[in-house]
Amino acid sequence: MVTQARTTYLSDLQNSEIGIITKVIGHGAFRKRITEMGFVKGKSVKVIKNAPLQDPIEYEIMDSHVSLRRSEARLIEVVSTDNSNAIRESKFNGTITDDTISKIVAEKSRTINVALVGNPNSGKTTLFNYATGKHERVGNYGGVTIDTKEAHLKQDGYTINVTDLPGTYSISEYSPEELFVRRHITEEMPDVVVNIIDSSNLERNLFLTSQLMDMNIKVVIALNMYDELEDKGDKFNHAELGKIIGIPIVTTVASKGEGIKELFSKIIDVYEDRDPVSRHAHINYGANIEDAVKHLKTEIKKNKLIYDQFYSRYAAIKLIENDKSFSEQIAQYPNSHELLSLAQKEISILEEEYKEKSETVIADAKYGFISGVLKETYQQEPVNRRQRSHAIDMILTHKIWGFPVFIFFLWIMFQLTFSLGSYPMDWIDAGVGLLSGFLKNILPEGSLRNLLIDGIFGGVGGVIVFLPNILILFFCISLMEDTGYMARAAFIMDKLMHKIGLHGKSFIPLIMGFGCNVPAVMATRTLENRKDRILTMLILPFMSCSARLPVYVLLISAFFPNNQGFVLLSIYIIGIALAILVALLFKKIFFAKQDVPFVMELPPYRIPTLRNTTIHMWNKSLQYLTKMGTVILTASILIWALGHFPRDTKYSKDYNALSKQISANVSLQDSEKKIQLAQIDIAKESERMQKSYIGQLGHLIVPVIQPLGWDWKIGVSIITGLAAKEIVVGSMGVLYQSDMAADENSVNLKDKLQQQVFTDGPRIGEKVFSPLVAYSLMLFILIYFPCVAVIAAIKKEANWKWATFTMIYTTVLAWFIAFAVYQIGNLF
Ligand code: GDP
Ligand code: MG
Numbered sequence: 001m002v003t004q005a006r007t008t009y010l011s012d013l014q015n016s017e018i019g020i021i022t023k024v025i026g027h028g029a030f031r032k033r034i035t036e037m038g039f040v041k042g043k044s045v046k047v048i049k050n051a052p053l054q055d056p057i058e059y060e061i062m063d064s065h066v067s068l069r070r071s072e073a074r075l076i077e078v079v080s081t082d083n084s085n086a087i088r089e090s091k092f093n094g095t096i097t098d099d100t101i102s103k104i105v106a107e108k109s110r111t112i113n114v115a116l117v118g119n120p121n122s123g124k125t126t127l128f129n130y131a132t133g134k135h136e137r138v139g140n141y142g143g144v145t146i147d148t149k150e151a152h153l154k155q156d157g158y159t160i161n162v163t164d165l166p167g168t169y170s171i172s173e174y175s176p177e178e179l180f181v182r183r184h185i186t187e188e189m190p191d192v193v194v195n196i197i198d199s200s201n202l203e204r205n206l207f208l209t210s211q212l213m214d215m216n217i218k219v220v221i222a223l224n225m226y227d228e229l230e231d232k233g234d235k236f237n238h239a240e241l242g243k244i245i246g247i248p249i250v251t252t253v254a255s256k257g258e259g260i261k262e263l264f265s266k267i268i269d270v271y272e273d274r275d276p277v278s279r280h281a282h283i284n285y286g287a288n289i290e291d292a293v294k295h296l297k298t299e300i301k302k303n304k305l306i307y308d309q310f311y312s313r314y315a316a317i318k319l320i321e322n323d324k325s326f327s328e329q330i331a332q333y334p335n336s337h338e339l340l341s342l343a344q345k346e347i348s349i350l351e352e353e354y355k356e357k358s359e360t361v362i363a364d365a366k367y368g369f370i371s372g373v374l375k376e377t378y379q380q381e382p383v384n385r386r387q388r389s390h391a392i393d394m395i396l397t398h399k400i401w402g403f404p405v406f407i408f409f410l411w412i413m414f415q416l417t418f419s420l421g422s423y424p425m426d427w428i429d430a431g432v433g434l435l436s437g438f439l440k441n442i443l444p445e446g447s448l449r450n451l452l453i454d455g456i457f458g459g460v461g462g463v464i465v466f467l468p469n470i471l472i473l474f475f476c477i478s479l480m481e482d483t484g485y486m487a488r489a490a491f492i493m494d495k496l497m498h499k500i501g502l503h504g505k506s507f508i509p510l511i512m513g514f515g516c517n518v519p520a521v522m523a524t525r526t527l528e529n530r531k532d533r534i535l536t537m538l539i540l541p542f543m544s545c546s547a548r549l550p551v552y553v554l555l556i557s558a559f560f561p562n563n564q565g566f567v568l569l570s571i572y573i574i575g576i577a578l579a580i581l582v583a584l585l586f587k588k589i590f591f592a593k594q595d596v597p598f599v600m601e602l603p604p605y606r607i608p609t610l611r612n613t614t615i616h617m618w619n620k621s622l623q624y625l626t627k628m629g630t631v632i633l634t635a636s637i638l639i640w641a642l643g644h645f646p647r648d649t650k651y652s653k654d655y656n657a658l659s660k661q662i663s664a665n666v667s668l669q670d671s672e673k674k675i676q677l678a679q680i681d682i683a684k685e686s687e688r689m690q691k692s693y694i695g696q697l698g699h700l701i702v703p704v705i706q707p708l709g710w711d712w713k714i715g716v717s718i719i720t721g722l723a724a725k726e727i728v729v730g731s732m733g734v735l736y737q738s739d740m741a742a743d744e745n746s747v748n749l750k751d752k753l754q755q756q757v758f759t760d761g762p763r764i765g766e767k768v769f770s771p772l773v774a775y776s777l778m779l780f781i782l783i784y785f786p787c788v789a790v791i792a793a794i795k796k797e798a799n800w801k802w803a804t805f806t807m808i809y810t811t812v813l814a815w816f817i818a819f820a821v822y823q824i825g826n827l828f
Helices: 028-036 081-091 098-109 124-132 176-188 199-214 226-232 238-245 260-271 287-302 304-309 312-320 324-331 337-354 358-377 385-396 402-442 447-464 467-483 485-499 504-513 517-526 530-542 546-559 564-590 610-644 655-664 670-691 693-700 702-708 712-720 727-735 745-755 771-783 788-797 800-827
Strands: 018-024 044-049 057-061 064-068 076-080 111-118 149-155 158-164 192-198 219-224 249-251
Touching: 018 028, 018 081, 018 098, 028 304, 076 098, 098 111, 111 124, 111 176, 111 199, 111 260, 124 149, 124 158, 124 260, 149 260, 158 260, 192 199, 192 260, 199 219, 199 226, 199 312, 199 358, 219 226, 219 260, 238 249, 238 358, 249 260, 287 304, 287 312, 287 337, 287 358, 312 324, 312 337, 312 358, 324 337, 337 358, 385 402, 385 485, 402 447, 402 467, 402 485, 447 610, 467 485, 467 504, 467 546, 467 610, 485 504, 504 517, 504 530, 517 530, 517 788, 530 564, 530 771, 530 788, 530 800, 546 564, 546 727, 546 745, 546 771, 564 771, 610 693, 610 712, 610 727, 655 670, 670 693, 670 727, 693 702, 693 712, 702 712, 702 771, 702 800, 712 727, 712 771, 727 745, 771 800, 788 800
Parallel strands: 111 158, 111 192, 192 219, 219 249
Antiparallel strands: 018 044, 018 076, 044 057, 057 064, 149 158
């Protein structure tokens, strides 16, 4: 099919190639100038000179020669007649007819690029899925990635490429999402932007619309969740609103697919410039700002490069808003200095006048405009659903009752996660055990078997068992988000969180951290402010994740048989206390002077659908699983290899001879023989491990861990825990010679730990573990290096500097705390 052909731009054409214009993508002054030169749909252009490094390129159009910069030619879509030749040769085998080309041209220009923008939870993804038949994740609270989804649909002979962008309340620059959406609009230049508006919250949603209005782009509004507006009985003359703001409005109910067809025919009309409503309307910002805009526009027009690239009024407004990333972008252009200094001058005049940041002045003017037009077009039914929400909120966000209710919900969540989750956890555990037992039997002895069973099954298998817990935890979290309760939880916690310099919303990632720190780090994206995000990430590792639990359980059952619950709780509480202290400290050190006021919005309560909540849960889990599958797998293999090599170990005893001796011993019973043989195998494995690379590493760090009262085996276990903390248990199993073949090893391991004595060093013969050592070890496990996957997540969400910092500070802190507890405890 012809439409399948890749889009060609004028800049792609070679010397003497001829192209027919199908679309001009640019806007503003550029579009005007280029149109005047004759670059319009259907005209043919011939390349005169296009050398690879040459800029500008020379073209012939309507018998005259013109030159365009490469960047400009990139904004003109064409169909090359050579392309059509190729098609002709394969299909028609005759002379190329004008008919063929014009068909191609027609098809090409019938491709519309559409971008969906709108507030989070306005229904973008639902609409996208319905329109394109895709199944993208719905719901927008935690861990939704900043990326775009693309799909296309066909309607009325047009191919419409739809891009789903991240949800934003604004396209200023408070969050990476906002910047991303803005860049997409100004750089990808979609033909039509669809602004999806949640009808139940017009005022806030229209703020984004007001920013789109500044940009002079083609916009269509999808007035979504129209069912809710009707249910409430509100009266909204949206046609009138559309006329005022120059943007056609189509009502939709995305969840039922209502109005989607109409929306896309409206998009086509707007694209073809045949919609009566669509026009470019200005928001009047008042005399002072308008004056500043006028001065800046004059200056912008002097700079052709900037004038071509940006719509001048938009650029002027952005400059007045003192938008940092926009100014940086402008500063890239030659001769932008004067414009920028003029902007600063205008800003200081305005700020002097209003005694307020220029940005706020513009935002206020926008809100003023919005409430003005809504007054004219919108009549709210007095008893509405929001009031019903208010009634529920009376309890759920009550000053006193809010907390117990919230804690109750949390309690249910953890209860479900751990008690309900323990059943499938056991099944998976058994399954992994069976599978590795099976492989052990069928595979020949050697490195491959070892790698599969100890490296991959031991490492990744140990993590997979937590999947049910993670799924349940994420299901509960998704449920809380989808009903709207999560926003209330953040609201309740806001005051407390502010005390430690964080935002109420930080509370959600922190809670998720008890499940797994990885998705929790990702969930920090919901915070608007980068500094809040980083601070939250930095303290997240102290939220003791479920992977640390097996280590605690082992040590507590071995050394604190009488106060198990209490000791476990104390570890969690110390984690939380540390998080608070560290947050206070880091806030002082790194983010001293900043406080962005933030409005906490409470969306109306919604009854969630099982389907959405499940999809939501699954997407969160998937991110977790892929991290596990990549990072943990690699780390497990690496650690395994360090423990497995070198192979030419020089043993202190001839174990093989010992084994033979036992086998040949007739005075022993068979069962007795088996046990003794197993013990020899384990002793051999332990010595081999000690002499392996990882054993050498363990010995190397002995000077560092000696003050903590540890032997080298704890050192090695801790190193293996870098990949994932549950691996610590497995490593201890191997090193402390527990029988790994049988599954009741945890009992064995417990006893072994109690009996373990130092085999070398100054304290030889003394017991390694005491309750004090066990406790300080648990604290160390709680605090030190979160795990490779978390570090990778922090690197992705912040940058490698913060990731490195987290690695170092947590480990150093862990050492000092373990040291203090051990040494002080020893005094008593
Ligand atoms: P996004 O964040 O903008 O991508 O919004 P989503 O597509 O994730 O939708 C948020 C929630 O609103 C989901 O629970 C949807 O099922 C629901 N929703 C979407 N469109 C409508 C609608 O037209 N009416 C109603 N009542 N609910 C909707
Ligand atoms: Mg979405």
